[in-house]
Amino acid sequence: MTDYYLAIDIGGTRLRTALFPAGSREPVRHERISTRGAGSTLDRLCDLVSRVWPNDGPVRAIGAAAPGPINPRTGVIYAAPNIPGWRNMPLKKELEDHFHVPVELGNDANLAALGEWRFGAGMGCHNLLYLTISTGIGGGVILDDSLVLGEHGLAGELGHITVLPDGPLCGCGQRGHLEAIASGTAIARWAAEQLAAGRQSSLTPDPAPTAKDVSRAAQAGDALSIEALSRAGHFLGVALADFLHAFNPSMIVLGGGVISSGEVFLAPVRQAIYDHVMSPAYVQDLKIVKASLGDDVGLFGALALAASKY
């Protein structure tokens, strides 16, 4: 008889689940469905979990990664913008009532940090920052081998540091946050603004360029696109220097699509870090690495969360 952990990754597009034997990082079963479909999302999620439930041993715990503001201490999802009806959803309690095993819930970016630390690029490291640079910017922090949660589990929102006073509007409604300047969305928007202002570029204004378009054009030598990525990388580096002073990690793990732009983005990141730290002690044995778990990071983070508690 084997004990198991069951991992859930709740995305705006897909619901995923995987069953792991205790002590293993190789799932023996996994399933995925669209987040939207007939019936309530909760019923569909429970059905999905049932499909991978083992019949040859107990499930020690379920770990679940969820987007949006959540309280991991209570297991409540405050708001999941892409899931109809999920406001103040007590997911931990709902799943525990349904499956009769302990359930642990975490913010997806926080759990990505935990996943990369436990199973990915950050293995063996004790103090780690994780940032994902994608449509938004999410983060998570490991200190002394523990995920930093804060009072209500809202810590690690590293995308919402103010890097440019009175800067562009952020998705959260405030101004000048890192996410409003260095996310993929922000990079594409800045490029579009420059095109609208008449700057020359191989990018075309209609349809508006995506971050991927900017990245591709930068690889091909387009000056405007290179500037767009370099500017974003600069501000990310400034923010990372701030986080080095705050947390003093030994490793920064960077995930998300924008990172695949490579050196045109990463060289300015490193330069800005070095130009803003108060002492070389913060960078002398600092590793800056790419995330390694790809699309599975949410499932691995959920597994790490469940296995860390049960």
Next chain:
Amino acid sequence: MTDYYLAIDIGGTRLRTALFPAGSREPVRHERISTRGAGSTLDRLCDLVSRVWPNDGPVRAIGAAAPGPINPRTGVIYAAPNIPGWRNMPLKKELEDHFHVPVELGNDANLAALGEWRFGAGMGCHNLLYLTISTGIGGGVILDDSLVLGEHGLAGELGHITVLPDGPLCGCGQRGHLEAIASGTAIARWAAEQLAAGRQSSLTPDPAPTAKDVSRAAQAGDALSIEALSRAGHFLGVALADFLHAFNPSMIVLGGGVISSGEVFLAPVRQAIYDHVMSPAYVQDLKIVKASLGDDVGLFGALALAASKY
């Protein structure tokens, strides 16, 4: 027979020590001398400690608060600018060799955070930020009832977050850090610059105003002084919003002389926090309070450090 803890506070001006019975926060002996004087600072410190050493019971441990960059994990002071000869000083080892009891060393601002959390304004709180706004800006963070150290004990340097790109030069050599804009030194410098530029004020340019002068003039209604403090408070608030996103504390404890300027400084701090947080969840039960341990915070922090380990 009583067990004791012995606390040391190493300042640029004074060396202080106090002897506490285990379980008590009332010292039974305390002594202080000038940091500079005849003989080596280490010999003078050892002599000072010997003068309060108990003869009716063992010392469980010595805790010591020291300024400047130190590694609390190894007990080495990298540099103490105000103490001649203290570069890469292995203070933990020196004191352990001399007194034959365990010694724990901490950065003074970090230990002030620990002291306020254990014995002062932050008692009973689990997640706390401490900032001291004085000639410089130092900080410390308590998360889940533990002091945040980071990989090399360099975490919590909250004064060195970039709040104004390409802003004024900081004492650390970088630009635009919070300390370069909101410390007492920075407030006084900004006021002096405005006077030099011809602004009207009750402050006089020669001798240059101190932060205390600015504070006093602001209380009396001087518009320039009010603006100086309000500007500093604004940037402090922006930085605190960043730290709320990073750490999600339930309390911010503010120490240092600048805080005594009162509402002219603190109202802009609160306003900027509310204007920059991504969600009201970060402030809804947040307490912002003044530090309560005054000049003794270093000794209490050192006591808290020693008692937390032995």
